[in-house]
Amino acid sequence: VKFDSGVLLLSTHRLIWRDQKNHECCIAIPLSQIVFIEEQAAGIGKSAKIVVHLHPASSNKEPGPFQSSKYSYIKLSFKEHGQIEFYRRLSEEITQRRWESMPTGQTIQVRKDPQAGRIRAVGIVGIERKLEEKRKETDKNISEAFEDLSKLMEKAKEMVELSKSIANKIKEKQGDITEDETIRFKSYLLSMGIANPVTRETYGSGTHYHMQLAKQLAGILQTPLEERGGIMSLTEVYCLVNRARGLELLSPEDLVNACKMLESLKLPLRLRIFDSGVMVIELQSHNEEEMVASALETVSEKGSLTADEFAKLVGMSVLLAKERLLLAEKMGHLCRDDSVEGLRFYPNLFLTQS
Amino acid sequence: LLQAKYKERGTVLAEDQLAQMSKQLDMFKTNLEEFASKHKQEIRKNPEFRVQFQDMCATIGVDPLASGKGFWSEMLGVGDFYYELGVQIIEVCLALKHRNGGLITLEELHQQVLKGRGKFAQDVSQDDLLRAIKKLKVLGNGFGIIPVGGTYLIQSVPAELNMDHTVVLQLAEKKGYVTVSEIRSSLKWETERAKQVLEHLLKEGMAWLDTQAAGEPQYWLPALFTELYSQEITPEEAEAAIP
Numbered sequence: 001v002k003f004d005s006g007v008l009l010l011s012t013h014r015l016i017w018r019d020q021k022n023h024e025c026c027i028a029i030p031l032s033q034i035v036f037i038e039e040q041a042a043g044i045g046k047s048a049k050i051v052v053h054l055h056p057a058s059s060n061k062e063p064g065p066f067q068s069s070k071y072s073y074i075k076l077s078f079k080e081h082g083q084i085e086f087y088r089r090l091s092e093e094i095t096q097r098r099w100e101s102m103p104t105g106q107t108i109q110v111r112k113d114p115q116a117g118r119i120r121a122v123g124i125v126g127i128e129r130k131l132e133e134k135r136k137e138t139d140k141n142i143s144e145a146f147e148d149l150s151k152l153m154e155k156a157k158e159m160v161e162l163s164k165s166i167a168n169k170i171k172e173k174q175g176d177i178t179e180d181e182t183i184r185f186k187s188y189l190l191s192m193g194i195a196n197p198v199t200r201e202t203y204g205s206g207t208h209y210h211m212q213l214a215k216q217l218a219g220i221l222q223t224p225l226e227e228r229g230g231i232m233s234l235t236e237v238y239c240l241v242n243r244a245r246g247l248e249l250l251s252p253e254d255l256v257n258a259c260k261m262l263e264s265l266k267l268p269l270r271l272r273i274f275d276s277g278v279m280v281i282e283l284q285s286h287n288e289e290e291m292v293a294s295a296l297e298t299v300s301e302k303g304s305l306t307a308d309e310f311a312k313l314v315g316m317s318v319l320l321a322k323e324r325l326l327l328a329e330k331m332g333h334l335c336r337d338d339s340v341e342g343l344r345f346y347p348n349l350f351l352t353q354s
Numbered sequence: 355l356l357q358a359k360y361k362e363r364g365t366v367l368a369e370d371q372l373a374q375m376s377k378q379l380d381m382f383k384t385n386l387e388e389f390a391s392k393h394k395q396e397i398r399k400n401p402e403f404r405v406q407f408q409d410m411c412a413t414i415g416v417d418p419l420a421s422g423k424g425f426w427s428e429m430l431g432v433g434d435f436y437y438e439l440g441v442q443i444i445e446v447c448l449a450l451k452h453r454n455g456g457l458i459t460l461e462e463l464h465q466q467v468l469k470g471r472g473k474f475a476q477d478v479s480q481d482d483l484l485r486a487i488k489k490l491k492v493l494g495n496g497f498g499i500i501p502v503g504g505t506y507l508i509q510s511v512p513a514e515l516n517m518d519h520t521v522v523l524q525l526a527e528k529k530g531y532v533t534v535s536e537i538r539s540s541l542k543w544e545t546e547r548a549k550q551v552l553e554h555l556l557k558e559g560m561a562w563l564d565t566q567a568a569g570e571p572q573y574w575l576p577a578l579f580t581e582l583y584s585q586e587i588t589p590e591e592a593e594a595a596i597p
Binding site for chain 1: 374491557
């Protein structure tokens with residue numbers, strides 16, 4: 001079929017396809033013609049599809065792209081995503097059958113002629129039976145998966161109960177538990193994804209894994225930090241590190257936890273949290289307060305600057321530029337002018353000129 | 355002496371339990387491996403199954419996405435799926451921040467992420483996005499999820515948005531803009547309160563002011579109207595996003 005490369009639209013009454021290149025070309029099928037739809041998962045070299053099974057065309061069908069077809073179904077091929085959402089929405093529309101209650105511009109009559117009905121049934125029954133079998137098979141697979149999942153969860157629940165009881169014992173003993181035991185316990189919690197019942201943190205901070213990770217990060221981030229003026233936001237770090245890894249990625253909590261250990265492990269980087277909640281990694285050698293002095297110079301040269309302008313001038317991310325200006329303000333070097341046109345910073349003349 | 359004996363007993367009990375936990379953990383790991391060998395594909399391909407899985411974990415008090423080192427992540431591969439999604443979400447939000455001030459609808463985010471993932475990547479649902487975003491909050495960049503009119507606005511900047519701001523956003527969701535009169539009549543607020551909220555949104559770049567509208571000025575949310583026009587991310591914007 002030569003209907004390639006287009007946009008598929010769903011209304012309460014119809015399924016419409018429009019050619020992306022030739023906007024004049026537009027075809028539609030009333031939803032009432034659909035018997036059943038099913039999904040075909042994507043595979044290697046194959047895109048995800050939805051198969052739409054149709055009633056035979058009624059005799060008063062409007063002229064369309066084909067006079068007749070030997071197939072009683074059409075296939076919609078999703079070369080570029082959207083199959084999951086579209087399937088869900090289409091299923092909803094078919095279930096709700098809103099076209100029956102809502103009038104349309106053109107009335108599309110589907111006559112329930114008993115004679116024709118019987119003739120239709122013969123062709124459809126075969127298809128429906130096959131679909132029913134397939135659905136039962138899929139259902140069986142899904143229900144087996146759910147059953148297995150439930151059993152697994154029961155066991156996981158036991159682990160959660162056990163960890164709670166151990167945590168209680170630890171609390172009661174209050175200091176009689178060895179460092180080693182605590183670390184062991186935390187790593188068990190980490191494996192299971194159980195929140196530490198004592199501190200309520202899910203990240204088992206202080207585990208060997210996070211210590212190792214902290215050391216790794218110190219190695220990986222040295223150069224990128226130097227290239228970026230000694231400071232990076234934690235989200236930047238998250239993206240950088242995970243993009244480099246490709247597999248076995250770090251969770252956000254893994255990253256935060258490892259970074260919290262940087263200072264205690266005496267590594268050349270540290271985690272810093274600004275008043276706004278923004279978290280950054282800095283080189284130990286980086287001194288944000290010194291940077292503030294140079295920021296003041298820059299602002300003075302230009303008279304005044306917004307975070308955006310400053311960021312562009314200095315070659316920083318807007319997020320960090322703003323934090324630096326806010327810090328300068330906190331230290332008393334800059335004053336703000338907060339208006340609907342934006343937040344603008346001026347050198348604090350109250351301080352310098354008295 | 356008695357006290358010391360009791361203390362010792364206490365130590366032994368905890369040690370016992372730790373040993374027991376270690377054994378059970380090994381057993382659980384085996385069970386999980388078995389489960390993974392049969393159903394790992396199901397989780398990868400079936401978003402409804404993912405939802406079920408996540409809900410069940412939450413019910414029993416387990417977070418499968420807490421750590422990449424956790425069993426769930428290692429054996430079922432759920433971790434990589436969501437953590438990578440997190441990276442893609444961050445990049446899209448950064449690229450579009452200058453247009454919408456750091457607010458974007460879940461729909462638009464979904465569309466843009468799908469585009470960025472390319473043709474051969476695993477399809478993702480909106481539920482997947484929400485779960486990934488919840489995990490990103492801990493990075494301190496201000497990630498937040500704001501319910502509006504049946505869908506969600508995703509915040510990706512550390513701007514403070516309190517209840518007042520949120521409720522005005524929800525009001526604006528219907529038409530993409532809101533006016534002071536609408537706020538007064540729907541929410542029964544004083545003009546001053548309404549203006550303060552709107553000004554805050556303007557300053558944060560989340561709202562734009564249309565003073566030429568008939569009647570009174572209209573405050574538009576670019577997060578809401580960009581969805582209608584669905585513009586592509588330009589190469590310059592993409593550059594800005596990748597560190």
